[in-house]
Amino acid sequence: MTELVELAGSQDVAVAAADRIVAAVGGVPHAVLGVATGSSPLATYRELGRRAESGVDLGGLHVVQLDEYVGLAAGHPERYGAVVRRELADRIALPHERVHVPDVDASDLDGACAAYEALIRDLGGVDLQILGLGSDGHVAFNMPGSSPASRTRVTALSDRTVQDNARFFGGRTDLVPRAAVTQGLATIHEARSLLMLVTGESKAAALRALLEGPAGPQAPGTALLDHPDLTILADRAALGALRPAGPAALGGARR
Ligand code: GLP
Numbered sequence: 001m002t003e004l005v006e007l008a009g010s011q012d013v014a015v016a017a018a019d020r021i022v023a024a025v026g027g028v029p030h031a032v033l034g035v036a037t038g039s040s041p042l043a044t045y046r047e048l049g050r051r052a053e054s055g056v057d058l059g060g061l062h063v064v065q066l067d068e069y070v071g072l073a074a075g076h077p078e079r080y081g082a083v084v085r086r087e088l089a090d091r092i093a094l095p096h097e098r099v100h101v102p103d104v105d106a107s108d109l110d111g112a113c114a115a116y117e118a119l120i121r122d123l124g125g126v127d128l129q130i131l132g133l134g135s136d137g138h139v140a141f142n143m144p145g146s147s148p149a150s151r152t153r154v155t156a157l158s159d160r161t162v163q164d165n166a167r168f169f170g171g172r173t174d175l176v177p178r179a180a181v182t183q184g185l186a187t188i189h190e191a192r193s194l195l196m197l198v199t200g201e202s203k204a205a206a207l208r209a210l211l212e213g214p215a216g217p218q219a220p221g222t223a224l225l226d227h228p229d230l231t232i233l234a235d236r237a238a239l240g241a242l243r244p245a246g247p248a249a250l251g252g253a254r255r
Contacts, residue, residue: 003231004211006239010199013233014043017130017197020231021048022056024128024193029060032120034129034188035088036066036140037080038165040197041130042087049091058092062123064100066131066140067182070154074105078168102152102181113152113181120187129191133198136160137206137219141182148223150184185223194227198234207238 007013021044025031035041052058068080076082081101089099100119106112120126136158137144143158157165162176169175188194198207206221211232215222224230 001228001230002225005231005233007233007235009235009237010043013197013199013235014047016233017041017044017195018047018051020195021128021130022051022058025058025061026051027057027060028127030062030124031060031128032062032064032123032126034064034066034126034191035084036130036132036197037083038132038134040132040199044130044197045088045091048088052092059094061092061094062098062100063089063094064120064123064126065102066129066188067180068102068104069177070104070109070179070181071177104181109154109181113154116152116181116183117187120183120190126191128193128195129188131188131194131196131221131224133196133203133206133210133221134161135164135202135206137209137221139185139221139224140188141180142185142188142220144218144220146185146217146220146223148185148189148217151187152181152183155180155182185220189224189227193229194224194231196221196224196230196232198232198238200235201237201240203234203238204240204242207232207234208242211242 007016025033048058063084065080065084072079084099085096089096102116103112131139133139138161141155142150143155156179162173165176166173209219210221
C-alpha cells in the first residue's frame with residue numbers, strides 16, 4: 001500500500017520522517033536503517049541528531065547505504081560514505097563501523113556488488129529504507145530505464161544527474177563521477193518499509209510521473225508502488241502539480 005502524506009514544507013517532512021524512523025528502529029539493537037544521500041534527507045538527519053541528543057538511542061543501528069560513487073579518491077568529502085558518517089552517524093553516536101557502503105575501491109566491482117547484497121542479507125535485511133527522488137525520477141542511482149528486477153550493480157549516471165549533483169562539487173560537472181554502485185530496484189523493494197522524502201518544486205514533475213504514470217522503467221520509482229509498506233512524505237511545493245483542484249484533491253491521492 002502506498003500512503004502519500006502532504007506536509008507544508010521541507011522541515012515538516014524532516015520531523016515527520018524522524019518520527020517514523022524513531023518509531024520503527026529507535027532503541028532496537030541491530031535494526032537496519034537504509035539511508036539515502038543527496039539534499040532531501042539532510043534535514044531528517046539533523047532532526048535525528050536532535051532526537052539522539054534528547055535521549056533516543058540510535059547508536060545500535062546498522063546503517064546501509066543505497067549507493068556510492070565510483071571514481072572518487074578515498075577520503076573525498078563527497079563520497080557518500082563520508083557524507084553519511086558526517087551528516088548522520090556522528091550526530092546519532094553511531095560507530096562508523098556500523099555504516100555500510102559498497103566497496104567501490106575493489107578491483108572486482110561486480111564481486112563487490114554481490115558481496116553487498118550478501119551483507120544486506122546477513123544483516124537480516126533492511127527494516128526501513130529512506131529514499132529520495134531524482135528530478136528525472138531516479139531512485140538511488142537507478143536511472144530511467146532501470147529494470148524492476150535490477151540488483152546491486154555498477155551504473156552510469158545520466159547527464160541530468162551529473163548536472164544536478166554538480167552543486168556538491170563546486171558547480172563543476174567535470175568533477176562529478178560518471179559511475180556509481182547502486183542497490184537495484186528489486187534490492188530496494190525487499191526492505192520491509194520504504195520512506196520516500198520529496199521536497200521542493202524541482203521534484204514536482206518527477207513526483208507526478210511517479211504517482212500518475214505511466215508506470216514502467218522510464219519512471220524507476222513506479223517499480224516500488226506495489227510495495228506493501230511505502231510512505232511518501234511530500235511538501236506542498238513538490239505536490240504542486242498533483243493539486244489542480246486544491247487541497248481537497250489530496251484526499252484522493254492518499255491510497
Ligand atoms: C542522488 C542520490 C539519490 C538521491 C537523488 C536525489 O543522486 N543518488 O539517492 O535520492 O539523487 O537527490 P536530492 O535529494 O539532492 O535531490
